[in-house]
Amino acid sequence: MPARPVLTEPLPAPFDRRVQLFTGKGGVGKTSVVAGLAMEAARRGHRPLIVELGHRASVPGILAPGRALEVGYAPVEVVPGVFAMNMSLDDALEDYITAQVRVRRAARAITQSQALRRFFHAAPAVNEVVTLHRLSRLAEAAPSARGSFSPILVDLDATGHALMFLELPRVFEGLASSGPLRTLLDGFSKLLRDEDTTVLHLVALPLELPAQETHELYEQLRGNTATGVTARVPLGALIVNAVPDRPLTPEELALLPELEAAAPALRADVALARGAQAAAEDALRVVRELAQRVPLPLRRLPRCEGALGADALARLGARLLGGAPVNDERLGVSA
Amino acid sequence: MSGAQVGLDELLRTRRLVVCVGPGGVGKTTSSAAMALRAARMGRRALVLTIDPAKRLADALGLDGLDDEVRRVPGLDALTPLDPGGRVGTLDAAMLDTKASYDALLTRVTDAASRERIFGNRAYQAFSRTMARSHAYVAMERLLHVVEEDRWDLIVLDTPPTRSALDILDAPERLVRFLDExxxxxxxxxxxxxxxxxxxxxxxxxxxxxxxxxxxxxxxxxxxxxxxxxxxxxxxxxxxxxxxLRQGFRDRAARTAALLASPSTAFVLTAAPMPSGLADAANLLEGLRARRVPLALLLFNRAFTTEPVVAGDAAAALHAVRGAADRRAADRPAADRPAFGEQPLAPVVQAVPALPGPLEALAQRLAAVRRAAYDANQADLARMRAFAGSAEGVPACMLPRALRELEDIRDLDGLLARPRPLVDGL
Known part of the structure; x- marks a missing residue:
């Protein structure tokens, strides 16, 4: 393992928090954003950990394609300096039980009992609770402690699941007013509210439906809707992924009628380029409207054509953290 | 009519249940609604059960909103029957609202005293509203209920994105095992x-x-x-x-399993050709295989840029392009709305003729734009072919990229009008 640089270059706000949660509609590229950010954090001398909650880790597939790398419950160094783990119910459960009975041997006896294991797999909320326990533990370790991670980048499932997760403390309110579960939930609530430690980023695409859903999610997180969450998690950036570039400059656009007249054979090409331009303008309009409705620092990421990989994601991460947040003028349609 | 069209239409004409699975963000909910609509145009009584639809889809269906209640989609009589001399059937839609569905379920299966005990139980209140797995369970209960109501010829079930789609299949059996523990x-x-x-x-x-x-x-x-x-x-x-209630749950789990395994049920996997989406779809494919669920069709959505239609309305050309959405589509009479482009995009149209300086540079620029679109098409096609190859003999087809926003059911209707077989190329 390469030696860690003595000096680390800080990450700009709002990407400077220890625990960073990412959510967005399925298919918006959350995993790519998280992987890119981890690459850039590692380049700056941090020790990032990507936490996935799904059935199977997808980070190794995009960061180290072609390498048959199994990422499980224990953090694995996927590429130099970037660690990843995938929550597994059985392991997280064993951790949780160990914390309660304080004897790993006894905890193992419980999790290895077929009957109890099936019970825990089928019982509601067990998965969520033990996941939360593991996350809390990762965040509790002092950032400077040996083997600890920072930042901890959590790829939450699609929006619905993320909301449920954030709502866990409330769900158990009144149901567990004391005891180990209460302690855990109180700790998690505190972590969620802690502006110095935690931040939730929203990831979107410049398309109508995902943008609409991002706005709805924002309102829910702000508690502005009937079904809004009560947990006030600090919000970070609005990251819009795969924003296309305008194919033509305004000057080129103005010349199109002249070209069409001079070379009728090129009408199809002209039409195609106009369409591509319209599509790009449309995407930029969606971004602009979304940015007005979701007043968070905005980061735009380019559309990545072709295969992903460590290099492409490193560029994505550098771009994410590189410039100042994009302001409205730069998004405006050129006259 | 292409083979792909026959494959899809055959399912919509003959099956009683179509289960749409797939990763998030591929237009699964939209294509589920489009399938149910197409079945209605075949004269069938169709129902689409959606999970968490965007408001825009409800708008496109002409509904104020969607909730647990089954609603009739208005305006179908304005559509033409798909079969000459045929008639248009009906289309209903409902959204799965977990809490409402749970309450309805318990109302069906319990007596008043038990119900009161359950509704007042804090564990029930907590779990029925919020937990991912209870969503999966109640989705299947709701499905079984509407199937057994026997009011529809075809039910199209939209499922949550990949990671939870398999939960849905496992849920009834898991609950029974749980209660048997x-x-x-x-x-x-x-x-x-x-x-x-x-x-x-x-x-x-x-x-x-x-x-x-x-x-x-x-x-x-x-x-x-x-x-x-x-x-x-x-x-x-x-x-x-x-x-x-264990015996009741067990009976319904058995009936659900039989329903899903029935020859009148078809599973359709919807995917988009983005690399991340296909990785999720591959996981799903594997999960279905492990559960011995046969897949009837692979549907690739948002797949390609077509050749612009320059002969007709110039505006129509704009719609042939990847991702273009026309905000003004709704303002024009339906007949004037642009058709989906049908011709595969050629890598080069014409050698750039000799032109005055700036025009020639512009022509070169346009050729580069075309080339980029063509390359993106080819990359998508290669990914789709590789994925379809891994699905071992499951028929595959692709839909033109949704070229405009869904403004009303006509747009939804257009979505499935021209699926293409993968082998056609782009």
């Missing part, structure tokens, strides 16, 4: 008195006992230790009502 039984038998906290050696004793023969009281104590006595008390009360 010895642990739950111990729980109920062991709950005669309030659980006491365990200390010191007793903890380890309880833990060790669990590996072998755990008594009811010890199980309750163990769980009290892990989650707190209060939660356990509520759970015991919740389980004791559910346990009485």
């Amino acid at each position: 010895r642990v739950v039984q111990w729980f109920l038998r062991g709950s005669g008195e309030p659980p006491e906290p365990l200390e010191g050696d007793a903890m380890e004793g309880a833990a060790a006992a669990s590996a072998g023969s755990l008594g009811g009281r010890a199980a309750v104590k163990l769980l009290s230790l892990l989650v707190g006595a209060e939660v356990v008390t509520e759970l015991v009360s919740f389980f004791s009502v559910l346990a009485h």
Whole structure:
């Protein structure tokens, strides 16, 4: 393992928090954003950990394609300096039980009992609770402690699941007013509210439906809707992924009628380029409207054509953290 | 009519249930609604059950909103029947609202006294609203209920994105296993008195006992230790009502399993050619295979840029392009709305003629734009072909990229009008 640089270059706000949660509609590229950010954090001398909650880790597939790398419950160094783990119910459960009975041997006896294991797999909320326990533990370790991670980048499932997760403390309110579960939930609530430690980023695409859903999610997180969450998690950036570039400059656009007249054979090409331009303008309009409705620092990421990989994601991460947040003028349609 | 069209239409004409699975963000909900609409145009009585639809889809369907209640989609009589001399059927839509569905389920299967006990139970209130797995369970209960109501010729079920789609298939069986668990039984038998906290050696004793023969009281104590006595008390009360209903749950789980395995049910996997989406779709494919669920069709959505239609309305050309959405589509009469482009995009149209300086540079620029679109098409096609190859003989087709926003059901209707077989190329 390469030696860690003595000096680390800080990450700009709002990407400077220890625990960073990412959510967005399925298919918006959350995993790519998280992987890119981890690459850039590692380049700056941090020790990032990507936490996935799904059935199977997808980070190794995009960061180290072609390498048959199994990422499980224990953090694995996927590429130099970037660690990843995938929550597994059985392991997280064993951790949780160990914390309660304080004897790993006894905890193992419980999790290895077929009957109890099936019970825990089928019982509601067990998965969520033990996941939360593991996350809390990762965040509790002092950032400077040996083997600890920072930042901890959590790829939450699609929006619905993320909301449920954030709502866990409330769900158990009144149901567990004391005891180990209460302690855990109180700790998690505190972590969620802690502006110095935690931040939730929203990831979107410049398309109508995902943008609409991002706005709805924002309102829910702000508690502005009937079904809004009560947990006030600090919000970070609005990251819009795969924003296309305008194919033509305004000057080129103005010349199109002249070209069409001079070379009728090129009408199809002209039409195609106009369409591509319209599509790009449309995407930029969606971004602009979304940015007005979701007043968070905005980061735009380019559309990545072709295969992903460590290099492409490193560029994505550098771009994410590189410039100042994009302001409205730069998004405006050129006259 | 292409083979792909026949494959899709055959399903919509003959099956009673189409289950749409796929990763998030591929237009699964939209294509589910489009399938149900197309079946209605075949004269069938169709229902689409969606999960969490965007408001825009409800708008496109001409509904104020979608909730647990089944609603009739208006305006179908304005559509033409798909078959000459045929008629247009009906289209209904409903959204799965977990809490409402749970309440409705319990109202169906319990007596008033049990119901009151359950509704007042804090564990029920917490879990029915919020937990991912209870969503999966109630989705299947709702499905079984509408199938058995026998009011529809075809039901199209939209499912949550990949990671939870398999949960849906497993949910009924899992609940039955759960209620059958010895642990739950111990729980109920062991709950005669309030659980006491365990200390010191007793903890380890309880833990060790669990590996072998755990008594009811010890199980309750163990769980009290892990989650707190209060939660356990509520759970015991919740389980004791559910346990009485066990036979009913078991019967319905068996009927659900039979429904999903029936030859009149088809599974359709919707995917988009983005690399991340296809990785998720591959996981899903594997999961379906492991459960021995045969896949009837692969549907690739948002797939390609077509050749612009320059002969007709110039505006139509704009719609042939990847991702273009025309905000003004709704303002024009339906007949004037642009058609989807049908011609595959050529890599080069014309050699760039000799032109005055700036025009020639522009022509080169346009050729580069075309080339980029063509390359993106080819990359998508290669990914789709590789994926279809891994699906071993499942027929595959692709839909033109949704070229405009869904403004009303006509747009939805256009979506499935021209699927193309993958082998056609782009």
